[in-house]
Amino acid sequence: MEKAVFILSFDCEGKWGVADQLTPKIEETFTTNRLISVYQKIIDILDKYELKSTFGFVASFILSQDLVASNRAWFSKDNWSDGGRWLEPFLRDFHKGRTDGWLCQEAFEMVRKQSIHEIGSHGFSHIPLSETNIDVDTFNHEMIHIRKVEHLYNYCSTTFIYPCNQVGYSDQLKNFGFLAFRPAALSELSRNQMMRGKRLISEWIPICPSHAHAEPHVPLALPPGILLNYRSGMRWLVPTSLTLKRINAYLDHAIKSGGVAHLYSHPHNFITGKNQFALLEGVCKLVSEKVRQGNLQIMTQHEYCMKFQ
Secondary structure (H helix, E strand, C coil): CCCEEEEEEEEECHHHHHCCCCCHHHHHHCCHHHHHHHHHHHHHHHHHCCCCCEEEECHHHHCCHHHHHHCHHHHCHHHCCCCCCCCHHHHHHHHCCCCCCCCCHHHHHHHHHCCCCEEEECCCCCCCCCCCCCCHHHHHHHHHHHHHHHHHHCCCCCEEECHHHCCCCHHHHHHHCCCEEECECHHHHCCCHHHHHHHHHHCCCCCCCCECCCCCCCCEECCCEEECCCCCHHHHHCCHHHHHHHHHHHHHHHHHHCCEEEEEECCCHHHHCCCHHHHHHHHHHHHHHHHHCCCEEECCHHHHHHHHC
């Protein structure tokens, strides 16, 4: 039986991830300095436990102000089927010289400096890419401009994390050099209040089955992940110890079945989530112990793709 696999991925997006729901509270808390601090602490925790991860960056998030200014055509509203509504909050702030939380080249450079981690893609602007939301021209625009940004920084991502977990035009990814993507688990797809309630309730149940290995395909649909409990709102009431029991059950099921445990989070959740770093460290400790026992192997999304495609 194949040894169990653990994958940890981060959706790196800053304010791009909440462009459709900006509030005064988000404006106040999602600052570039706080984001830099969060990324450094995450990297330090991963380094402490000798773990590697996939950081999927929104391409616009890693640009500098000067690069945005010199490539303004990339942000033309004419290139989006929704008329650029997803861009409006950024463009409004950029025109006023306010880029706090929108641009964080430093976070990208911190991750790249730690060569153990994979840098994946999380879109160009973080617009949801479902086929009911955008047309194929908008999808192509996103892909083309991901590669333009990456060319500026001399790297090329091979795995894709869909913004908002909304998968669309996945067969087109291979045309732009992507080998794999992270799909959403079925439980993560629904946006209605009943399903959100069920997901919250599941955080109180210390049982969590792992995922089967992916079926060979290009691009490869990676085993879907589960969200590391975001300890905000009602979710912060879930005891950290209970979440760790749930993650431990997730890992043990993967070990027993030879499957995959894929955990993902958002670095900005660590700004507003209560004791979020303690939870991450607890997870890393669990994973590290199982690796030392020889029961678990850690892979980035790219490494998994290379071995199991």
